[in-house]
Amino acid sequence: MATLSEQQIQDIIERVNLRIGTVANGQGAKLRAEKQLEAAEQVELGDGIYGAIDEAVAAARRAFLHYQRQGLEGRKAIIASVRASMLENAERLAEMAHAETGLGRVTDKILKNRLVTTRAPGPEDLELEAVTGDQGMMVTEFAPYGVVGAITPTTNPTSTIINNTISIVSAGNAVVFNVHPSAKAVSAENIRLLNRAIQAGGGPPDLVTAIPNPTIDSAKEVMNHPDVALLLVTGGPAVVREAMRTDKVVIAAGPGNPPAVVDQTADVDKAGRDIVAGASLDNNIICVDEKTTIAVDTIADRLVRSMAQNGAYVLKEHELKRLERVIFQEMGPPRKPGVINPAFIGKNAGVILAEIGIQVGDDVRLVVAEVPQEHNLVWTEQMMPVLPVVRVKDVERAIELAVKSEHGFRHTASIHSTNVQTITNMALAMNCSIFVANGPNYAGLGEGGEGFSSFSIASPTGHGLTRPRSFSRERRITVVGALRIV
Ligand code: NAD
DSSP states (O other): OOOOOHHHHHHHHHHHHHHTTTTTTSHHHHHHHHHHHHHHHHSOSBTTBOSSHHHHHHHHHHHHHHHTTSHHHHHHHHHHHHHHHHHHTHHHHHHHHHHHHOOSOHHHHHHHHHHHHHHSOOGGGGOOEEEEETTEEEEEEEEEOSEEEEEOOSSSHHHHHHHHHHHHHHTTOEEEEEOOGGGHHHHHHHHHHHHHHHHHTTOOTTSEEEOSSOOHHHHHHHHHOTTOOEEEEESSHHHHHHHHTSSSEEEEEOOOOOEEEEOTTSOHHHHHHHHHHHHTGGGGTSTTSOOEEEEEHHHHHHHHHHHHHTTEEEOOHHHHHHHHHHHEEEOOSTTSOOEEOGGGTTOOHHHHHHTTTOOOOTTOOEEEEEOOTTOHHHHSOOOSSEEEEEEESSHHHHHHHHHHHTTTOOOEEEEEOSOHHHHHHHHHHHOOSEEEESSOGGGGGTSSSSSOOOSOEETTTTOEEOOGGGGEEEEEEEEETOOOOO
16 A cells, blocks of 8 residues: 555544544444444454464564565555554544543543554654764664564553554564453454554554453463563553563553642643643543642642633532542552542543532533642542642742652653743653653643654653654664765
């Protein structure tokens, strides 16, 4: 298949755009998604889905050997075909993911699918590096590893699979997925679609494989399989620890607890709007979403007012007490993470508020509560649209609390400030993979901010936002005394 032009890709984006909002939240869409899920569960094998990990790895290995001979132009055509198919299916996959996992919002999932499909870098990321000088020439090129094993989360099932596939396949590899069991049907459907798109783009079958019924044990089988050369794990602390125990090269995208600081120099109205937009995206289940706000005392009231004006419900103290009993299974000691009640992870703000007798419309995207800094919500990766706001005396104390409550994950943090020195100080202190100034945290994923997108942000292993280069072996050729041509 020929490479799609920019115009053709734009046309597809516009067609998808037109459909968003008209069907995504409707009852019809829900029923359609449920029917598609049923179908996805019934059609078990084929198009990259195999009965056992061994078979899935062997098929991916065969595909890799074939793919190696295809050249860069072949890769580009395959990735263009993947992008076109994922744009066409962004809405359907979002509806299915929502129906199966019960997490997040369909419209936000469409946005995530489209974001990674359009902004994850392709083979162009592998531009070689050349040096020439008096002693000759050196070129660095990016070679594939072979078969990559990828473990994916339930929070962003399809956006992670799409993103990982674009990155891993662009670098010339094949991939075996072990997806989250709670998202297995939509993930299998996503992998089937990817396989069809790869073949439509001229690629071999089985460049992307998986099994229909993944478990923790099958994840371990992938992790320890002799024909898997590299691991990419995206999830919480347990899966990161497990991958680090293997003898493989590991790229680990682990948990976060992103703090957003607002100082007295900020555009406070905009900060309130940005934080509500960021913290509520897909009901706060994205790892980069703001999980805590720390505001300098003098602007804290104005900030909370701005949040209320921009789609947040602000809890009164007695309402917070009631909500704590709903959203926590255990709160635990002060300044420590509590145990969240899984029933409310990724649910709409209105569903959570209804549990304490407060009825609001679906336009309320976030629940906000002012809390002292010891409160467990500040220290917990809550993964639900309930955002604590802590008031501190000055920005130095705000940054100090931000560093501590992030637990050294070095994942994501943000600030709203017009003082460049303060912005710099916080960026230095946080030492994170993503630092955002003056925007919602998702700007750091390339949504409303500059730069490419990734949904596997590998803080524990230092790779940051993963891209094709992350899945490449750097290889150098040095020619001594020749090939400098000037
Ligand atoms: P999770 O850790 O429960 O599951 C992630 C994947 O790991 C799943 O496929 C699961 O089956 C597997 N897994 C879990 N424990 C395992 C073990 N002991 N051995 C082998 N495999 C195991 O996470 P989730 O609920 O799906 O996702 C939410 C978590 O992931 C949050 O902590 C979030 O911050 C993190 N996350 C991070 C990024 C990132 O880019 N850094 C992206 C998405 C999610």
